[in-house]
Structure formats: C-alpha cells, structure tokens
Amino acid sequence: MQELLFLGLFMAALGIGWFLGRREAIKVGVMLAPHASAIDKQYFIGLNYLLNEQPDEAIETFIRALEVNPETVETHIAIGKLFCQRGDVERAIKVHQNLLARPNLTALQADRVQFELARDYLAVGLHHRAERLLNELVETSTSLRAEVLADLVRIHERERDWPQAVAVGRRLVKERESFAVTLAHYHCELAREALARSEVPQARRDLLDALSCQRENVRAMLMLAELELGQGRDAEARKWLRRLALHDADFVPQALPLLHKLAARGSLDLLAYLDEVLDNSQPPMMATVLAKAEELNKRSGISAASKHVLVYLQQQPSLSGLLYLIDLHKDSVEPRGYANLMILRGIVEALLVDKHKYRCHACGFSGRQLHWQCPTCHGWSTIRPLKGRELAAISPQQFN
Numbered sequence: 001m002q003e004l005l006f007l008g009l010f011m012a013a014l015g016i017g018w019f020l021g022r023r024e025a026i027k028v029g030v031m032l033a034p035h036a037s038a039i040d041k042q043y044f045i046g047l048n049y050l051l052n053e054q055p056d057e058a059i060e061t062f063i064r065a066l067e068v069n070p071e072t073v074e075t076h077i078a079i080g081k082l083f084c085q086r087g088d089v090e091r092a093i094k095v096h097q098n099l100l101a102r103p104n105l106t107a108l109q110a111d112r113v114q115f116e117l118a119r120d121y122l123a124v125g126l127h128h129r130a131e132r133l134l135n136e137l138v139e140t141s142t143s144l145r146a147e148v149l150a151d152l153v154r155i156h157e158r159e160r161d162w163p164q165a166v167a168v169g170r171r172l173v174k175e176r177e178s179f180a181v182t183l184a185h186y187h188c189e190l191a192r193e194a195l196a197r198s199e200v201p202q203a204r205r206d207l208l209d210a211l212s213c214q215r216e217n218v219r220a221m222l223m224l225a226e227l228e229l230g231q232g233r234d235a236e237a238r239k240w241l242r243r244l245a246l247h248d249a250d251f252v253p254q255a256l257p258l259l260h261k262l263a264a265r266g267s268l269d270l271l272a273y274l275d276e277v278l279d280n281s282q283p284p285m286m287a288t289v290l291a292k293a294e295e296l297n298k299r300s301g302i303s304a305a306s307k308h309v310l311v312y313l314q315q316q317p318s319l320s321g322l323l324y325l326i327d328l329h330k331d332s333v334e335p336r337g338y339a340n341l342m343i344l345r346g347i348v349e350a351l352l353v354d355k356h357k358y359r360c361h362a363c364g365f366s367g368r369q370l371h372w373q374c375p376t377c378h379g380w381s382t383i384r385p386l387k388g389r390e391l392a393a394i395s396p397q398q399f400n
C-alpha cells in the first residue's frame, strides 16, 4: 500500500516536472521535435515498465526523461528528497549528484542541491562527506546558513567532538537564539572532559561559559557546586546551591548529597535551606519534603518528622512518603503489628522499584534516571523530574 502511494506521488511529481519541462522548452523556443519526442518516448517506456510491475526500471527511465531547467529543478530536488525519506538514499544521492553537475543551475539552486546531497550523506552515515559539503555551504549560502550550521553541529554532537560543537554552536546561536540551551550543555560536556583530566580551573571556566549561555542551566550549577565543594570552597558551593534553589527547586533533590556534605562540615544550615526551598516550590518534590523530615527527626524527634510528612501526604499522595512513615514508626509497633507492617512495607517497596521518576516534555520518554540529553529525541534539558500527580500518572498500571 505504501509502495503504491509512493509511486502515485512520484508519478504526480514527474508529471508536473515533465509538463513544466515541456512548457519551458516551448517558452524559450526550443524545437520540441526530435528532442521532445525522445522525451515522450522515454516517458512511455517508463509507463510500460510501471505497467509491467518493474518500478525500479520505471523510476530510472522517468528521471532520464525529466528535463532539467530552472522550472523543474525544484521537482528534481523534491524527487531526491522523497527517495531519501523513503530510505532509498543511494538513488537520492544519484538524483542530487546529477543535478549538481548541471551547468545551468543558479547559485541559489546549486546551494539547495548541495544541502540536500549533504543530508543524503548524513542519512547513510557518511559524516565526513556531509561535513565537507556543509563547511563549503556555510561560507557561501546566507539563506541556508542556520540550517547548515544546525546540521554541522549535529555531526559534531554525534561524534562527541565538543570543541567543534561549541565553535559551530557559537555561530548558530547568533541565528537561532533558542540554541543557547544546547550550547550551554556543550560547555558542560567540555567541563566534564576537563574534570576527567583534573583541569579544575578550565572546568570552572567552561561551566561559567555554560551559565553565560543559559543563566538558569541547572546542570552547570550542580557541577559548579560539586567542583567548589571538592576544592574546599564551601562558600562558593553554597552560592551555587542557593542559586539552584532559586532558579529550579525541582532539581534540589539532585543536590542532596552535596547539601549533606556541606551541612556535615558546618557550612550550611540544611533545615533553613530546605525550609526556603519548600516555601518556594508548589507542589514540592517529595524527596525535598523527606530530606526536611529527616532533619526534623534528628533535631526534634519522630513526632515532628511524622507531622511534617503527613501534612504533605494529605495534599499529595506519595509512595515514597508512605515508605518513609512506615520506617519512621516500625520500631514503635508491637510484634504482631510489626509483621503486618513489614508486609505492607514490602508491597510499597515493590511498587516503587520500577517507578519512572523523570519524563521528557518534548517526546514523552520516561525513565528512572535523569539524563541531560533525552535518549529518544536527543533534546537537551527536556527531561524533568516528575512530581505530584504527574508521578502517579506516569505508570498507572502499577497502582492496579
């Protein structure tokens, strides 16, 4: 069925192209016979192939029959693109290469064909060939510059060549402001590599560059806090964690290990910090609620912790909250009640095991781990922690 639809579309495109070719030939006063009759002949040979269910031969014949002139170039480009989208990249490359060899293309048309050819090469993984064509185009074509830079940056990203990705990304962001989010992550990737080489000052510069691209990049803030903590610069680490709470409190649970370290060194009043976060986030992340409960438990005992969790649980049912309460009270339950409580605990724990905690708002991918780049749609910063009702809605089968 799909094959028939494709052939139908293909025939329509060719028919229009063929008609335009003839019309252009008449307009410029070219004698239609015997040249035009040769095209007509090719066209009927193609039809014959089609009727005999030989689509490959039919397509080859039609392409030969289609005149290339300024009015049919777009048809040729569209045919090549159609082949590429259909997965027949070899044929798409042939169409675009043949087209590029024509001397009568305008500069704009030649750029367009070269761009499509580069995309064909990308589709079959010939990255170096695509890169060469795109590098030429980026210097010559102004109309396609943003698209060309976007394809080039995608090649560097796939190859994890972060210095190149940053260099091209800096040019792209001038054309597309929204690219700043992605560019910020490229700087974070550079920082990650610098840290692996133990080049702390370089990593710090890369992370500050990331924040100059996107002020609210939580990944850069978290990495800076960790870096400064590792260097014993607690005040700096605290500054980044405060900024994280201010910009995006939903990511505070990612910082809990760092917050606990700072608190253990006496460099942070964890309870005051968590209070501030909970006051500013609606609904709050349950992990933040539980972190505060734990602090209350240490300072004022079980009753204060339990009361605090119950207030949030009544507004926002949560399995992890329930598990926390069970653990909090299990030692004060009589032996028979204890056995029943442990059965309940096992059930709650089993429900939590496969629970997805993160979701990509661009493609809907969900998972148990936080990825800065979505593994499905490859968007950066598109995955966020789930909370409240979202968290319950992501895997309803688990609650049956």
Ligand SMILES: [Zn+2]
Pocket: 360, 361, 362, 363, 364, 365, 374, 375, 376, 377, 378, 379, 382
């Ligand atoms: Zn996604």
